[in-house]
Amino acid sequence: MTEHHTHTHNMSAPTEFVYCPRCATPMETRQVGDKPRRVCPACEYIYFTDPKVGVGVLVVSEGKVLLVRRVMNPERGKWSIPAGFVDRGENPQETAVREAQEETGLDVVIDRLLDVYYNPPEAGGASIFILYEAHIAGGTLRPGDDADRAEFFGADELPDLAFASTKDAIRRWQQTLTADKDV
Ligand SMILES: [Zn+2]
The missing domain is CATH 2.20.70 (Ubiquitin Ligase Nedd4; Chain: W;)
Structure with missing residues (x-):
């Protein structure tokens, strides 16, 4: 029946x-x-x-956050965390590591899941975005793929940021800095 x-x-x-x-x-x-x-x-x-799934990594090294400048629309010319779309059948952690490698030249290792975001379809881009925290395990910093610059920024020298997910990732990082000072 x-x-x-x-x-x-x-x-x-x-x-x-x-x-x-x-x-x-x-x-x-x-x-x-x-x-x-x-x-x-x-x-x-x-x-x-099917929903479009994006993934990105928050990488902090020596008190500075890793960002890339976008050469593609949307948000061309603004800076985001290393990020990309998950292909069908692909493990999102592997996507995150690969996108970071392609966009920054650095080999990263995922430490933990920070959050999963939902973006309404009208916003464009990924409707589900997975944010990981990662650390650098090797490689040499050089921009590639859809990034023309890849640099580290201190909390008081941030460039023009793209995407709500990047802004939220940065906000989280700044909150941990404030928390550290309070101790
Ligand atoms: Zn048919």
């Missing part, structure tokens, strides 16, 4: 695909489970809109 959901939501199915990406038949909108989705009537392919 199949369970039928009789309640309907006022949600329209995403219309990114007009034709089936597998067999090129025009797709239809059908109720699949509790949501309307684009479905191929010929081969039964269902288009699921």
Whole structure:
């Protein structure tokens, strides 16, 4: 027995695909489970809109935080923590290490999970963002990939920051600095 959901939501199915990406038949909108989705009537392919997942690392060395300047939009010309998108099937910790290597030339090791953020789809970019803390294990500082500069900054010399996730990561770091002073 199949369970039928009789309640309907006022949600329209995403219309990114007009034709089936597998067999090129025009797709239809059908109720699949509790949501309307684009479905191929010929081969039964269902288009699921998976969330975009991003990952980044907060790296602090000798009291300074590692940032990269973005050469790509969004937020071109502003500075962010090393970050990137997680590919399907990829461990997010491996993505974080790889992105840090590509953007800064440094080999980092993940120490712990700091937080997981949710960004509404309207904000663009990653809808789920995973923030790790990491430390440097080797490599030589040099920018690469979609960064044209990679540098360390003290808390009182921060550049123009990109993204809410980077600003929050920096805020966390500054709070630990304040906490240390209070002891
Ligand atoms: Zn098809």
